[in-house]
Amino acid sequence: MTFGDISFGKIVIDKTNLTYIWPDAFAASFAVTKELIISSNPHLEQDNMYELMRKFTNVVTIAELHNTKMTMVPENAFGNQPKIRQLTIQSGEQSIGSHAFRGLSSLIGLHIQWNSLSHFSANAFSIDQPSSEELYIQFDGNNFNEHSFDTGAYVGINRPTGLGSYWIKQNNLFDKFRKVKCSDELKWAVCLLANIQLIAGKCPDPSEILPCYGCEDGFITCSGNENIDLIKIFDKLNKALDPKEKNFLTFEFNNTGVTHIKSNTFGDISFAKILINHTNLVYINPAAFSASHTVTKELIITSNPHLEHDIYELISIFTNVVNVVEMYNTKITMVPDNAFGNQPKILMTFNSLSASISTIMSCFICGLVSTKSAKLQRILHAINARDLSDDEYNEWLMFGTIVRNTRTFGFTIGGYAVFNKLTFIE
Structure with a gap:
C-alpha cells in the first residue's frame, strides 16, 4: 500500500x-477512482497491468495506450466493474481473449482501433448482464479479416450494438453482414445478435458530390470558400444510392462561402459523426440533418464566429448522440434555458464561452450564475469529490480542468442523469 x-x-x-x-x-483508491489512464510505459508487463486495472471497482473510464509490452487483451481481462462506460485499448494488441469484457455491464463505448488485432477468441465480446443500452465498438486500423474471428466471437454480447469499421466497407461486406443471422456456426457473426447498426456508406462515383470529396472512403468533406449548393449536391447522391448505402461515417464541413444550411439538406443520408468547424455559417436549420437525428454519435461544432445561440436547437435533436463539443463559437455567450433535449446517452458536453465576457450560464439547478474563474476554482477545490456521484464527479473533474488550464472555460452537463446537486455559487 504505497499510498x-x-x-x-x-x-x-x-x-x-x-x-x-x-x-x-492504490488500495484506498479502488472504490474511489473514476478515471484511470495508463499510457506510454514501455516496461510494464501485461499481466501486472490487467491485475491492477481490474481492482478499480468504481472506475468509469479506462484508457490503456501505447504500452508496448501489451500484446493481447487476455481472457477475463476485466473484473466485475459495472460502472465502466468508456474503455480505450490502443497499445498494439494482437488478440482478444474469451470473456475479456464479461463484467462491464454498463459499457457503451469500446475503442480498440489502431492496434494490430488479428484474432478474436470465442465469446471475446460476451457480457454477462444483458442491457438495452447500445454498445458502440470502434476497431478501425487493425489487421483482421473474415478469418480472424473464432466461432461464436460475438455470442453473448447481450445488447444492441453499433459497429464502426471502415474495413467493412472497404471489403464490400456490407450486404453480407446485413443479411447474416446470428449463429454459433458462423465464423464471422458480425450481426451482433441481430442488433448491429452498420456505418458503411457507399459512393458509386466520387464526382457525384463535387466540389465536396471523400465519399468513396465513407467520409464526406465540404471545404473551400465558394457558396456551394449543398442541397443539389446531396440530392444527386441520394438518387445514386440505395437506402442501405446512405449511412456514412463522417461529415466534415469547413467551407467559408456557405452561410446557411437549409432544412433536409442531406435527405436520407446519415452520418455517425458530424464536424462543423471554421465556417462563416450564420444558421443551420434543425431539420438539416434529419436522417442523422437517431444515428449520430458525435457532434463537434467549433470556431464558427457567426453562429448564434439557436445552434442549441440543432444540438438538442440528436437523440442518440454520445459526445457533443461546442467550442470557440464567439457569438454563443450562454447556455440557454433547457438547452439540451431528451438526450440520455450524452456522456459529456463541453461549451466554451467567449473570453471577453464574464461567464454566464443558465443552468438546470441554480438559475443564472455570473462569476470569475478564480472564484469558481476556489469553490471547486472545496468540494469533497468522494461525496459525489459518478455523474457529479465527471462534471467536477471536467469543470475544474477547464478552469485551471484555460482563460476561457466551459460548462459540462452529464447526459445520463438529472443534474441536480452541484451548485457553483458563493
Whole structure:
C-alpha cells in the first residue's frame, strides 16, 4: 500500500520506466477512482497491468495506450466493474481473449482501433448482464479479416450494438453482414445478435458530390470558400444510392462561402459523426440533418464566429448522440434555458464561452450564475469529490480542468442523469 489511506479520483501513469506496480499500491483508491489512464510505459508487463486495472471497482473510464509490452487483451481481462462506460485499448494488441469484457455491464463505448488485432477468441465480446443500452465498438486500423474471428466471437454480447469499421466497407461486406443471422456456426457473426447498426456508406462515383470529396472512403468533406449548393449536391447522391448505402461515417464541413444550411439538406443520408468547424455559417436549420437525428454519435461544432445561440436547437435533436463539443463559437455567450433535449446517452458536453465576457450560464439547478474563474476554482477545490456521484464527479473533474488550464472555460452537463446537486455559487 504505497499510498496508504490516500485516494485519488483520477490516476494517470504516463511516460515512465516502471517495470511493476504492486496490485494493492492504490488500495484506498479502488472504490474511489473514476478515471484511470495508463499510457506510454514501455516496461510494464501485461499481466501486472490487467491485475491492477481490474481492482478499480468504481472506475468509469479506462484508457490503456501505447504500452508496448501489451500484446493481447487476455481472457477475463476485466473484473466485475459495472460502472465502466468508456474503455480505450490502443497499445498494439494482437488478440482478444474469451470473456475479456464479461463484467462491464454498463459499457457503451469500446475503442480498440489502431492496434494490430488479428484474432478474436470465442465469446471475446460476451457480457454477462444483458442491457438495452447500445454498445458502440470502434476497431478501425487493425489487421483482421473474415478469418480472424473464432466461432461464436460475438455470442453473448447481450445488447444492441453499433459497429464502426471502415474495413467493412472497404471489403464490400456490407450486404453480407446485413443479411447474416446470428449463429454459433458462423465464423464471422458480425450481426451482433441481430442488433448491429452498420456505418458503411457507399459512393458509386466520387464526382457525384463535387466540389465536396471523400465519399468513396465513407467520409464526406465540404471545404473551400465558394457558396456551394449543398442541397443539389446531396440530392444527386441520394438518387445514386440505395437506402442501405446512405449511412456514412463522417461529415466534415469547413467551407467559408456557405452561410446557411437549409432544412433536409442531406435527405436520407446519415452520418455517425458530424464536424462543423471554421465556417462563416450564420444558421443551420434543425431539420438539416434529419436522417442523422437517431444515428449520430458525435457532434463537434467549433470556431464558427457567426453562429448564434439557436445552434442549441440543432444540438438538442440528436437523440442518440454520445459526445457533443461546442467550442470557440464567439457569438454563443450562454447556455440557454433547457438547452439540451431528451438526450440520455450524452456522456459529456463541453461549451466554451467567449473570453471577453464574464461567464454566464443558465443552468438546470441554480438559475443564472455570473462569476470569475478564480472564484469558481476556489469553490471547486472545496468540494469533497468522494461525496459525489459518478455523474457529479465527471462534471467536477471536467469543470475544474477547464478552469485551471484555460482563460476561457466551459460548462459540462452529464447526459445520463438529472443534474441536480452541484451548485457553483458563493
